Amino acid sequence: MRGFLASLWAEGLKIRRSKILWATFAVAAFIIVMVGFMIFILKDPEAARKYGLIATKARITAGEASWTSYHNMLVQVDAILGLLGFGFITSWIFGREYSDRTVKDLLALPVPRHAIILSKFTAAAAWCLLLSVIVFPLWLLVGGLFGLPGWDASKLAGWLASYVAGNVLILLLAPSTAFFASVGKGYLAPLGFVVFVIAIVQITTIIGYGQYFPWAVPVYVMAGSGPQVPMLDAGSWIVFSIAVAAGFGATFAWWRFADQK
Amino acid sequence: MDEIIRTDRVSKNFGKVRAVREVSLSVRAGEIYGFLGLNGAGKTTTIRMLLGMIRPTFGTAWIKGVEVNAGAVGLWKHVGSLVEMPSFYPDLTVRENLEIERRLRLVDKASSVEHAMERLGLTRYSDRKAKNLSLGNAQRLGLAKALVHDPEILILDEPANGLDPAGIAEIRELLIGLARDHGITVFVSSHILTEVAKLATRIGIIHEGRLVTEADADRLDSLLRRRLLVAARDNAAAREALAKGGFAVTDAGQDLLEVRDEGALRDPGAVATLLVEAGCPPVLLRVEEEELESFFLRTVGGNGGAAAGNGEDVRGNGGAE
Numbered sequence: 327m328r329g330f331l332a333s334l335w336a337e338g339l340k341i342r343r344s345k346i347l348w349a350t351f352a353v354a355a356f357i358i359v360m361v362g363f364m365i366f367i368l369k370d371p372e373a374a375r376k377y378g379l380i381a382t383k384a385r386i387t388a389g390e391a392s393w394t395s396y397h398n399m400l401v402q403v404d405a406i407l408g409l410l411g412f413g414f415i416t417s418w419i420f421g422r423e424y425s426d427r428t429v430k431d432l433l434a435l436p437v438p439r440h441a442i443i444l445s446k447f448t449a450a451a452a453w454c455l456l457l458s459v460i461v462f463p464l465w466l467l468v469g470g471l472f473g474l475p476g477w478d479a480s481k482l483a484g485w486l487a488s489y490v491a492g493n494v495l496i497l498l499l500a501p502s503t504a505f506f507a508s509v510g511k512g513y514l515a516p517l518g519f520v521v522f523v524i525a526i527v528q529i530t531t532i533i534g535y536g537q538y539f540p541w542a543v544p545v546y547v548m549a550g551s552g553p554q555v556p557m558l559d560a561g562s563w564i565v566f567s568i569a570v571a572a573g574f575g576a577t578f579a580w581w582r583f584a585d586q587k
Numbered sequence: 588m589d590e591i592i593r594t595d596r597v598s599k600n601f602g603k604v605r606a607v608r609e610v611s612l613s614v615r616a617g618e619i620y621g622f623l624g625l626n627g628a629g630k631t632t633t634i635r636m637l638l639g640m641i642r643p644t645f646g647t648a649w650i651k652g653v654e655v656n657a658g659a660v661g662l663w664k665h666v667g668s669l670v671e672m673p674s675f676y677p678d679l680t681v682r683e684n685l686e687i688e689r690r691l692r693l694v695d696k697a698s699s700v701e702h703a704m705e706r707l708g709l710t711r712y713s714d715r716k717a718k719n720l721s722l723g724n725a726q727r728l729g730l731a732k733a734l735v736h737d738p739e740i741l742i743l744d745e746p747a748n749g750l751d752p753a754g755i756a757e758i759r760e761l762l763i764g765l766a767r768d769h770g771i772t773v774f775v776s777s778h779i780l781t782e783v784a785k786l787a788t789r790i791g792i793i794h795e796g797r798l799v800t801e802a803d804a805d806r807l808d809s810l811l812r813r814r815l816l817v818a819a820r821d822n823a824a825a826r827e828a829l830a831k832g833g834f835a836v837t838d839a840g841q842d843l844l845e846v847r848d849e850g851a852l853r854d855p856g857a858v859a860t861l862l863v864e865a866g867c868p869p870v871l872l873r874v875e876e877e878e879l880e881s882f883f884l885r886t887v888g889g890n891g892g893a894a895a896g897n898g899e900d901v902r903g904n905g906g907a908e
Contacts, residue, residue, distance in 0.1 A: 433640050585640070
């Protein structure tokens with residue numbers, strides 16, 4: 327436990343001193359504002375004409391200016407950016423040890439390697455959850471500021487529940503990117519993996535088998551129920567659980583058993 | 588004396604490449620073991636096996652009697668290490684980098700960070716970001732990280748890399764002091780024999796993955812080749828006289844004769860007397876000892892078989908050259 331806490335402290339310091347932390351918050355805030363802005367211009371036909379292409383895109387994606395559309399857009403954006411963003415954060419936390427060549431200083435320590443990995447996962451989870459905690463109220467604030475119509479307070483609890491559940495599920499899948507960061511010794515392999523996964527989410531969704539692709543499961547959970555959202559069944563949760571266990575297991579096994587050249 | 592580090596035929600293959608082949612060595616408590624080899628000889632791979640970073644394909648390594656492997660966590664409280672280039676978190680200051688190391692080494696005493704900085708002359712750079720350090724100071728930071736927990740054993744891979752001559756001498760004195768005054772066992776790799784010879788109490792030379800020579804540093808002299816170079820006004824007559832006197836003579840080039848007989852090396856004066864009495868007095872007699880680098884290269888099978896430099900002239904009756 328002492329080793330874990332020492333390592334967690336170190337991870338915290340590394341994150342706090344990094345510009346990437348603030349960059350992730352800035353990117354998330356920018357995206358929320360952009361989503362809000364797209365819905366906002368749909369509200370005003372004059373503005374929609376003025377912004378041409380953006381308005382067309384907004385109309386295709388959201389359809390109409392309302393809180394429901396705004397929420398649907400947030401779900402789409404957050405699902406993909408969650409996979410990408412959480413993957414990026416995990417990649418950074420693990421991959422930087424390779425790009426800074428500091429990984430060799432984490433291997434011959436009185437702190438067991440599993441405690442080092444666990445502290446990294448904990449730090450990644452804290453960072454991702456903090457980001458999620460900031461995004462949701464910011465989303466509400468931006469929607470309010472743009473004066474979107476159709477506010478329904480009764481829907482808020484459902485939106486929040488699916489948002490939290492989706493983000494937690496995405497977080498549980500993040501260790502697989504840590505594995506690719508460790509095997510690939512840097513950022514490229516895990517980011518490539520994340521992009522690949524996002525592409526497969528799209529493809530499996532189109533062909534109707536997304537519910538059996540682990541990385542699509544959080545996206546559907548976040549989208550909630552609806553005619554266009556595939557139903558998750560026991561099989562979905564089995565493949566999801568296998569992917570989570572494989573991500574954790576493979577990362578721990580790599581650090582414990584693979585040659586660290 | 589206690590055996591602190593021991594390897595028994597440790598070997599490592601990377602695919603078809605045999606990086607380390609059956610290296611068996613032993614380092615006793617308080618010893619400074621110089622592990623020499625050219626680049627790519629297998630030094631770093633051996634060190635990584637000693638630190639449990641890579642698993643030997645064959646053989647075993649022990650530190651303080653405990654078999655080294657990735658799970659031998661308790662061992663690393665006693666070991667400080669620097670592998671290849673020093674590494675650090677570039678956006679953190681020197682102090683923060685050392686603070687991380689202190690905590691990960693489970694050291695309670697916060698003052699150990701200050702102490703490590705003082706030891707390595709880093710105090711004035713304590714608040715400087717590590718990425719802004721010079722190469723030499725980065726190397727010092729790497730060493731400070733290895734020392735922050737006052738280890739009993741130091742395993743260092745080319746610790747003098749990037750240091751200027753004054754820095755090299757400083758690190759040498761530091762390591763000698765740690766071994767002499769604190770009984771710390773040091774295993775240090777290098778590719779510079781002359782530098783290691785000033786530091787190590789025992790030397791092992793690795794080449795193409797094999798440990799080719801091991802010797803106590805104070806016996807190193809006996810491994811160096813010596814020869815007596817002779818020149819006379821009439822080299823042909825001198826060669827004949829030396830042969831008659833029972834010496835094996837070869838041509839050393841540049842109008843010089845070479846004698847390697849132990850008797851001649853011990854008493855060059857006797858050779859001078861022999862030549863004078865034979866009527867071909869020498870104009871030059873010089874005992875020449877092989878340089879360390881030459882010895883090293885000869886040992887690993889490279890160039891440098893010829894002795895050079897460090898000559899001791901013994902001039903005979905024939906006058907100066």
